[in-house]
Amino acid sequence: MKVRKNIAISENGFIFNPLTGDSFSVNETGVFILQKLKEEESEATILQNLMDEYELDAHTAEKDLNDFLSMLQNYQLTTNE
Amino acid sequence: MNKRKITVAATGLNNIDSPGPGIPVIRGLKESETLDIRIVGLSYETLEPGIYMHDLVDKVYQLPLPTAGSAVLKERLRYIASQEKIDVLIPNFDAELHNFIKIQDDLKNELNIATFLPSQAIFDERQKSELGKFGEKYGVKVPESHMINQVTEIRKLEESLHYPMVIKGRYYDAYIALTYEQASNYFYKIIAKWGYPVIVQEFVTGTEVNVTAIGDGKGTCIGAVAMRKLYITDKGKAWSGISLEDDELLDISKRVIENSKWRGGCELEFIKTKDDEYYLLEMNPRFPAWVYLANGCGQNHPEALVKMALGEEVKPFTNYQSGKMFIRYSYDLIVDISEFQQISTMGER
Known part of the structure; x- marks a missing residue:
């Protein structure tokens, strides 16, 4: 999964999709995941990074990551290319 | 200077x-x-x-x-x-x-x-009542539209169009009717204000996106800026909007301007469906009231129009800034x- 071309993500978690004109706010964890996606990290790597950064167990981290990724997809912020 | x-x-x-x-x-x-x-x-x-x-x-x-x-x-x-x-x-x-x-x-x-x-012929081509032919001629999807002069014609149209359907005036006003009773009410409301004919249009679900554009009348689109309304008044007018970066929408708009050899400013109103299809709802034959956003994005369309009217050659704008917003206010x-x-x-x- 990749962040769509031209999606703007600010450090404070403001996201703008110039294709649709939609804007969103995400928290620090959201920015963390989005930055990793922008760097084209694999989902497995992002999961491990999340567990390390926030001291999460695998089950919680996986559930939270999947929820967030499906939300990103729903809002057309990512592609599967 | x-x-x-x-x-x-x-x-x-x-x-x-x-x-x-x-x-x-x-x-x-x-x-x-x-x-x-x-x-x-x-x-x-x-x-x-x-x-x-x-x-x-x-x-x-x-x-x-x-x-x-x-x-x-x-x-x-x-x-x-x-x-x-x-x-x-x-x-x-x-x-x-x-x-x-x-x-x-x-x-x-x-x-x-x-x-x-534009010439009268090209102006007439994009009339709301001619939208179907216009879409076919210039390769752009349009919702099914019918021009009617009698309220009873709505009943006949129920065979091909389903509710909700859109009831529109020749120049302005559009209402979404969920039933025959609503449709007939809107029919009378529109003829009282704008006269005949009334346009009955298929309701296409999606997000409204608009383009302000200018053509040189020789087949070149001089500029085009896409916008999505962020806040609308009770009359459906944009009170706030944001410029978009939507290559497909701009390509369709340029195709319409270029193929129709449109001369002057115009506004193209589209619906973008969930499947990313674009339906042209209307082509308004003048700049929209939000044309100043184009200026704010780097394309001064009114200035380009004046220069072309004076016989000067104007180079087409090649880009603009997305993420620029306009916010209207009263004073x-x-x-x-x-x-x-x-x-x-x-x-x-």
Whole structure:
């Protein structure tokens, strides 16, 4: 999964999709995941990074990551290319 | 740099909650980097706010209502031209364009006033009632549309169109009808205000996206900026919007402008469906009231139109900034009654 071309993500978690004109706010964890996606990290790597950064167990981290990724997809912020 | 001085006349000074494009067009012109433009405002009603905006409109003349016809309009413009040297005239209302198109050659030849309008044939092609043929000719998807003159025709259309359906006026107004009763009510409401025919259109679900564009009349799209409304008034007018970066939408818009050899400013209204398909709902034959956003994004369309009207070559804009927003606001002008009296009694100020 990749962040769509031209999606703007600010450090404070403001996201703008110039294709649709939609804007969103995400928290620090959201920015963390989005930055990793922008760097084209694999989902497995992002999961491990999340567990390390926030001291999460695998089950919680996986559930939270999947929820967030499906939300990103729903809002057309990512592609599967 | 010395700016060249010219005078431009513009209509559409009704900068109200459902605004005409005149004031946004004038703001674009006043921000020209190469032209120093004196503005002659042309009004139809005495309370059009632009009449009283002295920082934007230098002089104002009343025009006869479009229903008076092109001969009366020409006579009035002949008087105005005897008082003012007008280089370019930009009409900004749908309902007046027919008259201006009719006399555009006379304006140029007799009064030396340039316009930049499409021919009557191309203007007619994009009429709401002709949308189906227009879509087919220029390769753009359009919702199924029918022109009706009797309310009973809605019943017949129920065979091919399902509710909700959109009931539209010839020039303005559109209502979404969920039942026959609603549709017939809207039919009468529209004919009372705008006359016949009434347009009944398929309701396409999705997000409304709009494009303000300008064509040179020779098959080149000089500029196009896409926008999504962020906040609308109860009349469906944009009170806030944001510029988009949507290559497919711009490609479709450019194709329409180029293939139709559109001459002048226009607004293309689309619905983008969930499946990322674009349906053209309307092509308005003049700049939209939000055209100043194009200027804010780096494309000054009114200035480009004036230059083309003066016979200058204008290079097409190649890009613009997305993520630029416009936010409309209302503002009370304090005006002495003497000024109102001046425009009411003398027809000019």
